[in-house]
Amino acid sequence: MAKVRVAIVGSRFAADIHCDAYTRNSNVEIVAIAALDNLDAIAKKWGIRTTYEDYNQMFAVECPDLVSVCVPNFLHHEVVIAASNAGLNVVCEKPLATTVEDGREMLEVCERNRTRLFYAEDWCFSPTIMRMDALIKEGGIGKLFYAKAKETHNGSHSPFAKTLKMCGGGSFIHLAVHPIGYLLHLLGRGENPVVEVSGHMTGGLDRNFVHKDFEGEDFGIGMMRFGNGEVGFVEGNYITVGGMDDTVEIYGAEGVLKADLTFGSNIQCYSRKGISYSIEKTDHNLGWTRPAVDEFYGLGYVNEMSYFVDCVVRKEEPMYGVSGRAGLACVQLVDAFYESHKCGRRITGSWM
């Protein structure tokens, strides 16, 4: 079988994760990478032969089977549309877009061009989450009532995350978009819409708890109620020190599931002099740590990229949780949460 030819746009944190995941798949060749900086370093690290500063030129010359979009949030719109107009299938990092209008247009263009749009919600492919999905499917915890999920850490490393225009908001759009996407996958499944949301945020800049230089909020929580009555509680904040903290709790009529996606390593390490790395976004790695065994695999990226590659090979649409439609629903929900915070009341609607 000919290898699936992948091209990457972006060269930093997310691009590195995508390269790692594709490189582990023997059916994939990363043929080229385009970005404004760091090209030599990332190309050398992953053995990518061709680099471009202009992604449009890369699309035209390389004609890849699949493009991974790993650029700042506000650029997802223009890069996805350019790839689709070049006839290419696209994986788009979270959040799908910074505005609902941009997200809608991205879906419309991809539909019109008949190119596939994969929304990169890696949580859907975390081995921990997939095992929990199976336990829920076999009825292990009965009918689901309530799910609570969060992603929190001490602040994005990316300068693009600091402005509302480039990020679309603060910690809520940047981090809570993971639990929101996961709850759509778990409880919404493309058939059970969210019908009510309420959100509470710090207000950005001086109103933030810690990050006074971030235009967007550094703390955001939200409640979402689904049409069938289930309730979700989601959180995304930048005030959590000590490492990235991603947790999930699911409550059903017959049981409970709890998972720790980031601190759940089987290794307990005590080091007086410190170790080089334990998990993402720790301040230091001295004393007791829980070093991740395989962080990118554990968070789902490896399975995720394999799934998208398989969809391309089989010419199949993705499941709901990682479809462009789910990505757009996440952006619409984030918008509704922000609106709820602004006007101080619950917002009703139908988001799916």
Ligand SMILES: NC(=O)c1ccc[n+]([C@@H]2O[C@H](COP(=O)([O-])OP(=O)(O)OC[C@H]3O[C@@H](n4cnc5c(N)ncnc54)[C@H](O)[C@@H]3O)[C@@H](O)[C@H]2O)c1
């Ligand atoms: N799924 C996840 O867990 C996860 C993790 C990290 C980041 N992300 C997402 O990935 C995206 C990128 O994040 P990051 O942390 O890698 O960002 P970053 O700020 O570290 O890097 C941005 C990259 O975009 C490139 N770029 C900027 N403008 C460009 C242009 N016009 N043409 C080509 N390249 C351009 C830069 O050269 C750089 O390589 C963001 O949308 C972020 O939300 C997702």
